[in-house]
Amino acid sequence: MENSEITILLVDDEPDILEFLGYNLEREGYKVLKAKNGQKALKLAKQHKPQLVILDVMMPVMDGMETCLEIRKIPDLADTLITFLTARGEDYSQITGFESGADDYITKPIKPKLLVSRIQALLRRIKEVPGNAGIITLKGFTIDKNRYVIIKEDKVITLVRMEFELLQFLVSRQGNVVTREEIFENVWGDDIVVGERTIDVHIRRIREKLSIDSIITIKGIGYKFFEG
Numbered sequence: 001m002e003n004s005e006i007t008i009l010l011v012d013d014e015p016d017i018l019e020f021l022g023y024n025l026e027r028e029g030y031k032v033l034k035a036k037n038g039q040k041a042l043k044l045a046k047q048h049k050p051q052l053v054i055l056d057v058m059m060p061v062m063d064g065m066e067t068c069l070e071i072r073k074i075p076d077l078a079d080t081l082i083t084f085l086t087a088r089g090e091d092y093s094q095i096t097g098f099e100s101g102a103d104d105y106i107t108k109p110i111k112p113k114l115l116v117s118r119i120q121a122l123l124r125r126i127k128e129v130p131g132n133a134g135i136i137t138l139k140g141f142t143i144d145k146n147r148y149v150i151i152k153e154d155k156v157i158t159l160v161r162m163e164f165e166l167l168q169f170l171v172s173r174q175g176n177v178v179t180r181e182e183i184f185e186n187v188w189g190d191d192i193v194v195g196e197r198t199i200d201v202h203i204r205r206i207r208e209k210l211s212i213d214s215i216i217t218i219k220g221i222g223y224k225f226f227e228g
Helices: 015-027 038-048 064-071 091-099 112-126 161-172 180-188 198-210
Strands: 007-011 031-035 052-056 081-086 104-107 135-138 141-144 149-152 155-158 177-179 215-218 222-225
Touching: 007 015, 007 038, 015 031, 015 112, 031 038, 038 052, 038 064, 052 064, 052 112, 064 081, 064 091, 081 112, 091 198, 104 112, 135 161, 141 161, 149 198, 161 180, 161 198, 161 222, 177 180, 180 198, 180 222, 198 215
Parallel strands: 007 031, 007 052, 052 081, 081 104
Antiparallel strands: 135 141, 141 149, 149 155, 177 222, 215 222
């Protein structure tokens, strides 16, 4: 997918931030939409279906966390990547962000080259992986790679992209213990920096959404998927 085919929605209540981000991303050829609050962002997201949303956390009217939760409720935006952009770098904020459905977390201020690099790394996730299409049938549920959904008891369950890719990776290594380092490398990639508890949060959300106990924690090492 070419940069000109990718739409990025920027959401921040500071005009200078919107101008700075917009200028640097448009210079890379991306189509950029801008919103000053969460409510406006939701309208633009529904209308334009961006591939990526960059959300400030602290905003009036509707903050970033609430906006992220609302975006994740929209089926047409299930594949949209969301990253928070905020001056708050505390681990608690990162965990809260991932629990609301975010894919990544960028701390500002950030240099233009680093910003573009992080965005490019994020967007690489939306490219199709050869041989990634098809159906995986497991005991209790089915993974539909084509539609990026899980089917359980005739119900369609939508996971955010990183939850889906994490589950898919664990299933591909079924029966084997997968280290946290392997998960970061194969699911997030070496060029994405995320908090230590990122995997834990995503695993917990997968367990809750699918109501499964097939993913077990190997203390101090990683995780293992098995069919009970």
